[in-house]
Amino acid sequence: MADMILEIRHLSKSFGSHEVLRDIDFTVSKGDVTAIIGASGSGKSTLLRCINLLEIPTSGEILFHGKDVTGKGVNAPEYRSHVGMVFQSFNLFANMTVLENCVRGQVKVLKKSKAEAKDNALRHLQRVGMAPYINAKPRQLSGGQKQRVAIARALAMGPEVLLFDEPTSALDPEMVGEVLAVMQDLAAGGMTMLVVTHEMAFARDVSTQVVYMSEGVICEQGAPADVLEKPQMQQTKDFLARFRKG
Amino acid sequence: MNVFSKLIYDIGRLWGKYWGSYLNGVKNTLILAVVATAIGVVIGLVCGILNTIPCSKNDPLPKRVLLKVIRFIVRAYVEIFRGTPMVLQAVFIYYGLPYFSNNALRFSSVWAAAILVVSINTGAYMAESVRGGIISVDPGQTEGAMAIGMNHFQTMVNVILPQAFRNIIPQIGNNFIINIKDTSVMFIISFTEFFAFHQYITGVNNLYFPSAAIEMVGYLTMTLIASFLLRALEKRLDGSDNYELVSEDQLVMAAGTYNHPDRGTPFDERNPEYREKVRQELKYGRPKGDR
Numbered sequence: 001m002a003d004m005i006l007e008i009r010h011l012s013k014s015f016g017s018h019e020v021l022r023d024i025d026f027t028v029s030k031g032d033v034t035a036i037i038g039a040s041g042s043g044k045s046t047l048l049r050c051i052n053l054l055e056i057p058t059s060g061e062i063l064f065h066g067k068d069v070t071g072k073g074v075n076a077p078e079y080r081s082h083v084g085m086v087f088q089s090f091n092l093f094a095n096m097t098v099l100e101n102c103v104r105g106q107v108k109v110l111k112k113s114k115a116e117a118k119d120n121a122l123r124h125l126q127r128v129g130m131a132p133y134i135n136a137k138p139r140q141l142s143g144g145q146k147q148r149v150a151i152a153r154a155l156a157m158g159p160e161v162l163l164f165d166e167p168t169s170a171l172d173p174e175m176v177g178e179v180l181a182v183m184q185d186l187a188a189g190g191m192t193m194l195v196v197t198h199e200m201a202f203a204r205d206v207s208t209q210v211v212y213m214s215e216g217v218i219c220e221q222g223a224p225a226d227v228l229e230k231p232q233m234q235q236t237k238d239f240l241a242r243f244r245k246g
Numbered sequence: 247m248n249v250f251s252k253l254i255y256d257i258g259r260l261w262g263k264y265w266g267s268y269l270n271g272v273k274n275t276l277i278l279a280v281v282a283t284a285i286g287v288v289i290g291l292v293c294g295i296l297n298t299i300p301c302s303k304n305d306p307l308p309k310r311v312l313l314k315v316i317r318f319i320v321r322a323y324v325e326i327f328r329g330t331p332m333v334l335q336a337v338f339i340y341y342g343l344p345y346f347s348n349n350a351l352r353f354s355s356v357w358a359a360a361i362l363v364v365s366i367n368t369g370a371y372m373a374e375s376v377r378g379g380i381i382s383v384d385p386g387q388t389e390g391a392m393a394i395g396m397n398h399f400q401t402m403v404n405v406i407l408p409q410a411f412r413n414i415i416p417q418i419g420n421n422f423i424i425n426i427k428d429t430s431v432m433f434i435i436s437f438t439e440f441f442a443f444h445q446y447i448t449g450v451n452n453l454y455f456p457s458a459a460i461e462m463v464g465y466l467t468m469t470l471i472a473s474f475l476l477r478a479l480e481k482r483l484d485g486s487d488n489y490e491l492v493s494e495d496q497l498v499m500a501a502g503t504y505n506h507p508d509r510g511t512p513f514d515e516r517n518p519e520y521r522e523k524v525r526q527e528l529k530y531g532r533p534k535g536d537r
Contacts, residue, residue, distance in 0.1 A: 054389055072306065081395025091390030095408040097489075104404055105394035136489040150390075157394050 003030035004066075005161055005192055006051065011060035013043075013050055020046045022216045024060070028161065028194060033187045035203035035224070036196045038213035039239060044196040045088075047213070048163050051194070052085050081109050084154030088166040090146040092138040098125065098149050099134035102156045110157065117156075124152040128182045144175030148182055155186075162186070164195040200243055204228050212236050256456035264447050271440035272464055278357075278432070278439060279425040282364035286425075287418055289365065290372025293320045294380050294410070295402050297373075320373065327370035333431035336363045340435040360437040364429055368421050375417040379410030412483050419476035423469045440464060 006028040013021040021043045028034055036044045049055040051062060053069065053076045061068045069079050093101050102121035106112045112120070125131045128148040138146055147167055154162055164183065168176040180202055187193060187206045197203060203210055203224055210227040212220045214235045220227050231237045261268070297320055301313045327335065340359045344352040353359040383406050391401040430441035444461050448454050 052393060054392065077392070077395045077397045079395075080393055085393035087386065087390065087393075089386050091384075091386040091393075093387060093390065093405050094384075095405065095412070105391075105396065108400050108404060109395040132491045133489070134492055137485065140489055153394065 004028075005030055005064065006194075007061075007063040007066075008051070009061040009063065011047070011050060011062065012058050013046055013055060014058045020216050021050065021057075024218055026211060026218065026221060028192060030160075030192055031190050032209055033191075033193045033195065033207045034209045034211060035207035036194065036211045036213060037198070037200070037203055037239075038219075042213045043216040044213050045165050048085075048165050048194065048196050052080060052083055052163055054085075077109070081105075081157055082160050084157055084159030084162040086147070086150050086154055086162065086164045086167050088170050090138070090143075090150045090170075092146055092150055092153070094138055096137075097134065098130060098136050098138070098141070101138070101149060102153045105153065105157055121152070121156045124155040125149070127155070127185070128152045129178075142175060143171045144178045147171065147175075147179045151179075151182055151186075161192045161194060164193060164197070166196050166198065168197070168199060200228065200240075212239065214239070253456055253459065256453055257460060260447065260451075260453055260456055260460060264443070267443045267447060268440070268460060268464065271438065271443035272468065274437070275426060275429055275439040275441075276468065278360055278364060278429045278437070279422060282361050282429070283368055283418070283422045283425050285361070285365035286368025286372050286421065289369025290374075290376040291407060291411075293324070293369070293373035294376035294407070295399070296320055297377055298380055298402070299398055323366075324370045324373050327367050328374070331431075332363065332367045332428060333434050335367060336360070336432060336435050339363055356435055356437045359435055360429070360432045364425060364432070368425060371421055372414075372418070375414045375421075376410060379414040379417075380406055382413050383409045412480075415476065415480050415483070419473060422476070423472055426468050426472060427465060 004027055008024055008026050011021060011024040012019065024047060026034075036047065038044050046055060050057045053062075057070055060070070062070050064079060064082070068074075069076075092098075093104070096104060099118065099121060102125060103114070103117045106117035106120060107114060110117075122131060122134070125134060128151055130145060130148050130152060133141065133145065133149075138149070141149065151162075151167075167183070168179050171179065176199070180199065183193070183195070183202070184206050195202070195207065207224050210221065210224045211218055212227055212231075212233075212235075219233050220231060220236045227236065228240065231240060296316050299313055299316075301310055336359070339362065340353060340356075344350075387405050387409065388401055391405045396404065429437075429439050432439055433442040433445060436442070441461065444457050448457050
């Protein structure tokens with residue numbers, strides 16, 4: 001594993017006495033598309049937020065290129081600029097236009113020139129099909145459009161990994177497709193992605209690795225064909241059966 | 247009717263003789279209110295940033311202690327200046343400074359003292375308004391900014407405070423209008439604002455009611471104009487309700503290499519130019535020289 005980007009070791013997270021994550025272990029290599037599936041409340045989103053240090057893990061290590069980022073004295077903002085995140089609720093900056101949303105971070109965090117940042121932002125906005133909307137404010141866009149801008153904003157920072165926290169769960173059904181299409185395009189382009197999702201078709205067709213979580217632990221992980229078609233654990237079977245029915 | 251004509255006569259007399267003083271008072275009041283409100287808002291924003299610096303268990307001990315001290319100071323400042331009358335604060339600071347420094351330090355001008363007192367008083371109120379404004383911004387905005395690697399200061403300045411500022415403009419307006427009126431207590435340190443001139447003028451001629459009528463109209467005019475301007479500012483900050491679609495390509499690329507879902511390539515039937523060309527061809531036939 002020469003191109004190991006993220007290595008999660010014995011990660012645990014508690015909110016007070018409530019243990020949300022227990023002893024999570026897995027690795028992400030360059031180009032991996034990891035789908036994290038599981039019932040609501042199984043800790044998937046918390047895991048993703050821990051990886052981005054939006055939540056501070058209670059114990060365990062997160063190694064980014066072999067370096068632990070959970071210890072004291074780590075520059076969290078610097079680390080986060082290498083790890084993009086796309087939220088369920090978009091979290092586009094409401095006070096900026098679409099273009100400014102994608103430019104501001106590059107200028108302030110990466111210290112790029114305005115012209116260079118704009119050029120780069122336009123390239124990514126074009127990739128997600130939002131280039132015509134650069135002058136719009138987030139409140140004027142549909143959910144699917146907002147999420148595509150959010151993806152462009154994350155991409156514009158040039159991240160090594162992109163984390164997706166249920167990117168299609170807040171969308172109307174007819175808008176899910178446009179966002180999934182963009183994600184599929186990214187995966188095809190070799191982007192390393194970690195996707196918390198309820199879209200089983202996406203997990204099956206696009207991901208290279210599937211992680212099934214239940215009650216704060218990883219029950220099963222492996223190639224999508226193995227986990228989704230031939231699950232070994234009873235919980236996984238039950239979960240997938242519910243999905244097929246529903 | 248006799249009384250009213252007398253009133254109008256008296257007002258006319260007062261205005262005719264003292265209009266320069268009244269206008270000078272209006273000018274001083276407005277300058278003091280505008281400057282002090284602006285400084286107060288800045289103080290409030292700074293307090294807001296200081297109050298919301300995140301503090302986690304992972305931070306080193308000195309940083310945590312420092313943050314505790316900063317929060318305590320901000321809190322004490324807000325409580326003290328919100329909890330005492332401004333007229334007293336003016337006396338306290340204006341006479342307190344020479345008293346404590348054995349007359350070595352004193353305010354060189356009454357302007358400096360008045361601006362200082364009204365600013366820190368406004369700042370104490372604005373600190374709480376800003377705190378409310380920051381709380382009212384969706385926490386997702388902070389997460390979005392943090393997720394692209396912004397630190398606390400960058401997040402505040404670029405994302406949170408502009409939105410909080412928009413939310414607290416009504417509060418700023420409130421404070422501004424209160425300041426226009428309440429700077430009248432600055433006569434206590436002999437600052438010559440609008441109301442101070444009323445006192446001088448009536449001290450000479452005893453025309454209390456006609457002068458008060460002029461003052462009433464003057465203050466109301468100032469506050470009405472102020473609230474009108476603030477509404478206009480609010481509207482401006484909200485921006486346009488519409489936006490323009492950018493139809494031409496921002497990145498100039500060779501024909502056929504761009505691909506947009508709604509637009510297609512130039513050779514695609516989804517492409518509007520291509521469609522138009524075909525329509526023209528069907529209508530008028532293929533133009534000569536184009537094959």
